Amino acid sequence: MAYNLLKGKKGIIFGALNENSIAWKVAEKAYEEGGRFILSNAPVALRMGNIQELANACETEVIAADATNVNDLENLFKHSMEKLDGKIDFILHSIGMSHNVRKGLPYDKLDYHNYMKTIDISSMSFHKVLQTARDLDAINEWGSVVALTYVAAQRTLYGYNDMADAKAMLESIARSFGYIYGRDKKIRVNTISQSPTPTTAGSGVRGFDSLLDFTERMSPLGNATASECADYCISLFSDLTKKVTMQNLFHDGGFSSMGMSYRAITQYNKSFEDCND
Numbered sequence: 001m002a003y004n005l006l007k008g009k010k011g012i013i014f015g016a017l018n019e020n021s022i023a024w025k026v027a028e029k030a031y032e033e034g035g036r037f038i039l040s041n042a043p044v045a046l047r048m049g050n051i052q053e054l055a056n057a058c059e060t061e062v063i064a065a066d067a068t069n070v071n072d073l074e075n076l077f078k079h080s081m082e083k084l085d086g087k088i089d090f091i092l093h094s095i096g097m098s099h100n101v102r103k104g105l106p107y108d109k110l111d112y113h114n115y116m117k118t119i120d121i122s123s124m125s126f127h128k129v130l131q132t133a134r135d136l137d138a139i140n141e142w143g144s145v146v147a148l149t150y151v152a153a154q155r156t157l158y159g160y161n162d163m164a165d166a167k168a169m170l171e172s173i174a175r176s177f178g179y180i181y182g183r184d185k186k187i188r189v190n191t192i193s194q195s196p197t198p199t200t201a202g203s204g205v206r207g208f209d210s211l212l213d214f215t216e217r218m219s220p221l222g223n224a225t226a227s228e229c230a231d232y233c234i235s236l237f238s239d240l241t242k243k244v245t246m247q248n249l250f251h252d253g254g255f256s257s258m259g260m261s262y263r264a265i266t267q268y269n270k271s272f273e274d275c276n277d
């Protein structure tokens with residue numbers, strides 16, 4: 001059911017690659033809620049994915065931008081303001097990638113060139129988006145910027161690798177820029193810490209299926225889906241959350257507050273049933 005929460009609002013949504021992407025669901029819901037927006041992704045992703053289908057369904061267009069490239073971002077913001085007839089109100093940063101994760105290099109055998117790329121793509125790009133928007137004065141007062149993150153920023157989770165460091169930095173950027181943007185322009189900056197979700201980026205993490213099962217058993221409300229994450233994003237873009245800023249908001253069915261659950265320990269105990277030690 002739609003509530004017109006984004007009626008009259010305009011935005012930019014980064015990171016929709018295919019129908020599993022969290023950004024894809026956010027775009028669908030933003031459209032349902034009356035928002036108008038531009039879709040953006042890296043040039044290579046436009047060739048790999050099917051973002052144009054999404055653009056057609058949402059009556060919009062795609063502007064390519066490598067989010068690590070400030071020139072691309074400037075071009076994106078300028079063209080978005082032209083196409084949307086003015087400044088924007090919301091931005092979703094739904095971008096993450098690690099070549100170290102992709103290549104299966106463990107945390108104590110990282111390739112440092114890859115490590116820098118991880119940071120540039122997955123966290124510094126968020127600073128670049130914010131700084132470019134601010135330099136161009138591209139966001140209206142009471143606008144809202146959201147980036148997606150993961151609990152590995154606070155707790156060590158096997159297999160998340162250098163992405164954990166990138167997410168810690170991403171969350172810190174939300175606080176540091178959130179202060180400046182809030183003070184000067186009344187613009188909110190937050191991160192949403194989402195449950196493991198079966199997407200292209202998520203499934204690349206080592207042991208992802210077991211992680212998904214484990215967090216499902218640990219979370220009193222179960223894992224949050226991509227579609228539920230999209231609902232939460234919409235609420236943060238809406239005027240119902242105007243005084244929420246500089247926060248890392250867990251959207252994980254309660255996982256981040258759990259130590260052990262009955263469902264998880266029961267499953268764990270099964271592994272001892274056939275052995276004596």
Ligand SMILES: NC(=O)c1ccc[n+]([C@@H]2O[C@H](COP(=O)([O-])OP(=O)(O)OC[C@H]3O[C@@H](n4cnc5c(N)ncnc54)[C@H](O)[C@@H]3O)[C@@H](O)[C@H]2O)c1
Pocket residue numbers: 014015016017018020021022023041042045065066067068093094095096097121148149150193194195196197198199200201202203
């Ligand atoms: N899937 C999960 O389990 C999970 C959990 C918590 C947080 N997140 C975060 O959610 C966000 C979206 O990921 P997703 O799970 O929807 O996967 P996804 O693979 O669908 O999305 C990742 C996107 O990042 C884009 N991207 C990569 N490099 C880029 C660049 N240089 N410039 C612009 N875009 C670039 C990709 O093209 C892709 O669209 C990421 O920040 C991810 O870390 C995912």
